[in-house]
Amino acid sequence: MSGDEPDELLARLRAYEGRAAAVSCVGKDRVNLPMIRHWCEAMGDTNPAYEGPEAVAPATMLQAWTMGGLSGNETRTAAFDELSALLDEAGCISIVATDCEQEYLRPLRPGDEITFDTVIETVSERKTTKLGSGYFITTRTDMRVGSRLAGTHRFRMLKYAPHAPARAKRNTPRPRRPRPVVNRDNAGFWEGVDRHELLIQRCTGCGTLRHPWLPGCNSCGCLDWDTVRASGEGTVYSYVVMHHPPFPAFDPPYAVALVELAEGVRMVSNVVGVPYDKVRVGLPVRVEFRRYDDESTAGSEGAGGVQGDGVLLPVFRAAEGEA
Missing domain, CATH: 3.10.129.10 (Hotdog Thioesterase)
Incomplete structure (x- = not known):
């Protein structure tokens, strides 16, 4: 006690x-x-x-x-x-x-x-x-x-x-975003992100597409696979608006969506380019690759590769005119 x-x-x-x-x-x-x-x-x-x-x-x-x-x-x-x-x-x-x-x-x-x-x-x-x-x-x-x-x-x-809100200290660097966990099963996905490619696994046994990446096929059990480059087009299948207490590197509220890609698989990421309260089911979106935490390109879009401490992540931007 x-x-x-x-x-x-x-x-x-x-x-x-x-x-x-x-x-x-x-x-x-x-x-x-x-x-x-x-x-x-x-x-x-x-x-x-x-x-x-x-x-x-x-x-x-x-x-x-x-x-x-x-x-x-x-x-x-x-x-x-x-x-x-x-x-x-x-x-x-x-x-x-x-x-x-x-x-x-x-x-x-x-x-x-x-x-x-x-x-x-x-x-x-x-x-x-x-x-x-x-x-x-x-x-x-x-x-x-x-x-x-x-x-x-x-x-x-x-x-x-x-806790009582802490006073911000001057010249305190912004906390870094959590880094994705890269392992032998999903390394190919993140290598694709570094090249600005959104890659989907495809079972070479039955042709089933899958995401997230897995070592084997849920449909037929085959362990062999190759990849398909996604078009990047999709729609919001479901979403939540995060209202959690302040957390380092994040500024709630913001929208997190389950996006259904044109190829039929779904993936989770942030929706950008539209206010969080304007996100809706069926909203057309397109993938873009955004770099975070790298001071030379902080907040920039389309910066490829890993530079310094920055991290490149796939996010989804609302289609123009849909905001």
């Missing part, structure tokens, strides 16, 4: 450990093929196990069957709201999801009705993070089909008091 943490507050918080946050809830929809299809289309998962009369649901959909939607779950208890209010009183007024863990115990099939209970499992000691100081709260949701446990979902969040 940190030295400045009141023993009394931690004791009051931990009194909620083991208390139910939701009891005898029933999923709003039974496991069903349309939801499975939507999930697989969004994930680009073409596994035949998720289709037809013997279909099973992707294991990673486990939480989807318990989501309450905008109306929530009617059988939720007051325990979590009370815990949250107690932390608000202590100055921990912000909250962020940090991670989750899932355990899959049996396959789910269309027609299965999911019931579930949620418990407040643990409340941590007060922790100091880059966002601020506060408490990690872990909930555990047990999901069942009939009397059989189908899976467990642990969800962890940080309820914290934000």
Whole structure:
């Protein structure tokens, strides 16, 4: 326990450990093929196990069957709201999801009705993070089909008091953007970026295009591949607007899009050339290569190769006249 943490507050918080946050809830929809299809289309998962009369649901959909939607779950208890209010009183007024863990115990099939209970499992000691100081709260949701446990979902969040904004120091260099992780599986993609080429992997066994780059084909399992140079044309398939707390090298809010290329594969990148609140599904975009963090070309577009500490990244510019 940190030295400045009141023993009394931690004791009051931990009194909620083991208390139910939701009891005898029933999923709003039974496991069903349309939801499975939507999930697989969004994930680009073409596994035949998720289709037809013997279909099973992707294991990673486990939480989807318990989501309450905008109306929530009617059988939720007051325990979590009370815990949250107690932390608000202590100055921990912000909250962020940090991670989750899932355990899959049996396959789910269309027609299965999911019931579930949620418990407040643990409340941590007060922790100091880059966002601020506060408490990690872990909930555990047990999901069942009939009397059989189908899976467990642990969800962890940080309820914290934000740090006071730091005053900017004069002549402090702007933090660098995080560098992409380059490995033997995706090195060819980044070599293409250095040449201002957007390369897509193509399976030489069945011809399937894929992105991100992988060591083998999801469709036929073939390990051999070559590349296709993308035209760079695409449309916004989906997007989010990032409103996270200030983070080095980034200035929220900004738009991050899942772009569907003309060749049919999808990739994630930033949308530029249009205000974040003007990005929309179906917006035509075209790839451009933008250099970051290199003082000689900071913010420039079309600067190839790696120079100094700069990093060249593919981003997507809204088509002229679409802003």
